[in-house]
Amino acid sequence: MIEEDHNDIALSIRDLAVGYRTGKQDLVILKNINLDLKHGELVCFMGPNGVGKSTLLRTMAGVQNPLSGKVIIDHMDLSAISTAELSTKMSLVLTDGINAGNMTGRELVGLGRYPYLGWRVDFSNNDLQKIEESIALARVSAYADKKVHELSDGQLQKMMIARALCQDTPVMILDEPTAHLDLNNRVAIINLLKDLTRKTGKSILIATHELDLALQSADRLWLAGHHVPVLSGFPEDMVLNGAIDKVFELKGFDLRTGQLKKKSLGKKVSLQGSGYQLLWTKNALERNGYEISNESEYGIVVNASKNLSWEVKHKGNVVTNTLEELINYLNTQQF
Numbered sequence: 001m002i003e004e005d006h007n008d009i010a011l012s013i014r015d016l017a018v019g020y021r022t023g024k025q026d027l028v029i030l031k032n033i034n035l036d037l038k039h040g041e042l043v044c045f046m047g048p049n050g051v052g053k054s055t056l057l058r059t060m061a062g063v064q065n066p067l068s069g070k071v072i073i074d075h076m077d078l079s080a081i082s083t084a085e086l087s088t089k090m091s092l093v094l095t096d097g098i099n100a101g102n103m104t105g106r107e108l109v110g111l112g113r114y115p116y117l118g119w120r121v122d123f124s125n126n127d128l129q130k131i132e133e134s135i136a137l138a139r140v141s142a143y144a145d146k147k148v149h150e151l152s153d154g155q156l157q158k159m160m161i162a163r164a165l166c167q168d169t170p171v172m173i174l175d176e177p178t179a180h181l182d183l184n185n186r187v188a189i190i191n192l193l194k195d196l197t198r199k200t201g202k203s204i205l206i207a208t209h210e211l212d213l214a215l216q217s218a219d220r221l222w223l224a225g226h227h228v229p230v231l232s233g234f235p236e237d238m239v240l241n242g243a244i245d246k247v248f249e250l251k252g253f254d255l256r257t258g259q260l261k262k263k264s265l266g267k268k269v270s271l272q273g274s275g276y277q278l279l280w281t282k283n284a285l286e287r288n289g290y291e292i293s294n295e296s297e298y299g300i301v302v303n304a305s306k307n308l309s310w311e312v313k314h315k316g317n318v319v320t321n322t323l324e325e326l327i328n329y330l331n332t333q334q335f
């Protein structure tokens with residue numbers, strides 16, 4: 001066992017219970033939570049709908065009080081830190097209910113500098129530079145002068161991320177930052193956040209439902225399930241030890257292979273080839289109910305030379321130029 005270095009830790013959670021104070025009895029959503037967020041780490045917080053991710057993030061950010069236990073940031077108990085001081089240590093991006101009145105995108109981003117203004121009324125050159133840097137980093141310059149109410153959901157989402165970047169805090173917490181974004185923007189935002197952890201040592205925690213992006217970019221996963229403690233681990237370990245399957249109670253999806261569970265039609269084909277062409281051929285075959293096996297009279301060879309083609313070796317050889325043709329041909333055969 002390797003000893004942990006406690007100077008590494010930007011934020012820790014100790015014996016925390018989160019939920020809602022109602023009239024008679026507390027509504028406990030998650031309890032017995034003990035987690036650490038390290039410097040320079042991108043953590044994806046995952047779990048099924050309604051399990052309490054937002055509730056925990058809001059509690060960590062001081063927006064709601066814990067039912068019991070502590071959040072410790074920069075070696076201080078969150079409950080003992082003023083809102084002004086906290087806003088230089090942590091930024092929070094929530095996506096719901098943004099009411100930015102008649103502001104422009106740039107003005108919204110500029111709100112990120114308010115914790116640093118003190119008694120000053122105007123932005124300093126440094127503030128203005130940070131605003132422009134954040135706008136460039138989040139790639140929102142094309143619509144930074146539009147009114148916030150004129151932005152699309154995805155544009156607004158990116159503008160809120162720019163505002164958090166502008167706040168320039170050692171800890172950033174984002175609730176579903178990619179929810180309204182298209183594929184390019186999702187990848188760009190995740191890469192940007194990952195890059196920030198590497199270049200600036202910031203700790204970034206995001207709640208997300210995007211298992212594929214999380215598995216490819218997170219340094220660590222936090223997993224919340226119903227009736228289990230919040231788990232923390234290395235993403236690949238959590239795939240291999242079944243933690244993700246357990247938390248999500250996965251049905252119809254085999255996480256170890258990253259595939260939807262396919263119904264085999266009992267038709268077997270053998271397959272030869274290499275690289276991504278082989279992977280996509282396998283995908284097309286399995287999606288259409290074919291099982292890859294060496295014990296088959298049908299041999300498929302992926303020819304990935306200049307012109308991609310597929311050769312079916314059976315009694316006579318047949319060559320197809322697309323996977324659609326290959327599958328249509330196989331479907332006509334008696335297995």
Ligand SMILES: Nc1ncnc2c1ncn2[C@@H]1O[C@H](COP(=O)(O)OP(=O)(O)OP(=O)(O)O)[C@@H](O)[C@H]1O
Binds near residue numbers: 029048
């Ligand atoms: N203000 C509130 N008062 C009482 N219960 C609430 C309140 N807000 C949320 N809840 C409940 O707390 C539970 C957790 O909600 P939360 O929004 O934290 O889940 P989540 O994991 O973020 O879900 P999702 O993935 O759907 O965003 C839910 O059962 C929800 O109904």
